[in-house]
Amino acid sequence: MDIGEFATDVRRRVQEARQALLVAESESDFYAVDVRTGELNSLLRMAAENDVTIEPAPADRQSTKG
Incomplete structure (x- = not known):
């Protein structure tokens, strides 16, 4: 797995965990x-x-707007 695949996998897993x-x-x-x-x-x-x-x-983005 190269770094691009690793990063994509981590981002997907973060989204799923959220x-x-x-x-x-x-x-x-x-x-x-x-x-x-x-x-x-x-x-x-x-x-x-x-x-x-x-x-x-998304909740983090909303809380930083203002």
């Missing part, structure tokens, strides 16, 4: 929220350590 976290939150599944939050934090840390740029989550 979506899973939203579902867990909407279902008030606190255990799943904890699991998905940990997964997302791990992926974001991996991205940062490998210089993979990750777009802010």
Whole structure:
């Protein structure tokens, strides 16, 4: 896997983790929220350590506007 494929895979996995976290939150599944939050934090840390740029989550973009 080259760096382009790695970056694409990490970005896809971050998007999937964010979506899973939203579902867990909407279902008030606190255990799943904890699991998905940990997964997302791990992926974001991996991205940062490998210089993979990750777009802010839509909620993050909204909170920075103003």
